[in-house]
Amino acid sequence: MGIMSEHEDLLINPNTASIGALTRLPGIGEVLAQRIIEARSYSQAEEMLRVSGLGEATLARFSSFLDFEGDVIPEEKAEEIEPLREVPEGKELEPGSLSRPPRRKPIRERAVYSREEMLWWIVGAAVISVALSVILSLSILVGINRTLDFGRHATVRQLTSDLATIEVDLRDVSSRIEAIGRRIEAVEGLSGRVTGVEREISLLHEEVRGSLDEMSSIRSLVDGLSGQVSNLSERVGVFDSFLHGLRELLAGITPATTP
Secondary structure, eight states: OOOOOTTOOOOBOTTTOOHHHHTTSTTOOHHHHHHHHHTOOOSSGGGGGGSTTOOHHHHHHHGGGBOSSOOOOOHHHHTTOOOOSSOOOOOOOOTTTSOOOOOOOOOOOOOOOOHHHHHHHHHHHHHHHHHHHHHHHHHHHHHHHSSOOGGGSHHHHHHHHHHHHHHHHHHHHHHHHHHHHHHHHHHHHHHHHHHHHHHHHHHHHHHHHHHHHHHHHHHHHHHHHHHHHHHHHHHHHHHHHHHHHHHHHHHHHSOOOOO
């Protein structure tokens, strides 16, 4: 029996096909066909990968000739398929004898750049091109004139004068700052003196407070003495009245004498 070509319209159901029918599939021998029969049943082609010795590459070769819904083998082809009377002894396949599918090389993903990155790339390229053009033009001028005298340009001279004016202004500002610093130092010295005066004033305040306290105590003593003096004056008045009455009494008792 010959092997099927890809252009033949013969479909085989691996669930019902015999060994002879299976050996007509590309890459299927008698041993592998027997293993396919032993591992039945299948609902899709991928389930046939559980058959020992059947790889993805071999399955890809004959998967287009499989039909899992029914056996549609034509009658004229069915006569060529003979039932298996004697199963040949199988041979163990060595691991190196099975053909492995070639490994596919991984497809490298292309770098994707955002709009911002593209804009930065464009701006950078423009800046670099401008810088290169300026350098090239300057080198050409140097080659022609051998030297570059920027002092001849009016703008350069104006910038030089402006820089000189700014330098003078800076010197003036620095001198003013130094004068302000000296004033601040003098004020700091005065602040020390003011601190001493404040301390003396605080001491005077304390002395005045002490004097006021003493005056209040003296006033209290004077008030006490004045009270005592008033008591004594009252007693003296009483004694004077007593003496006056006594004198009058003595005058009434003693007869008057004539000269």
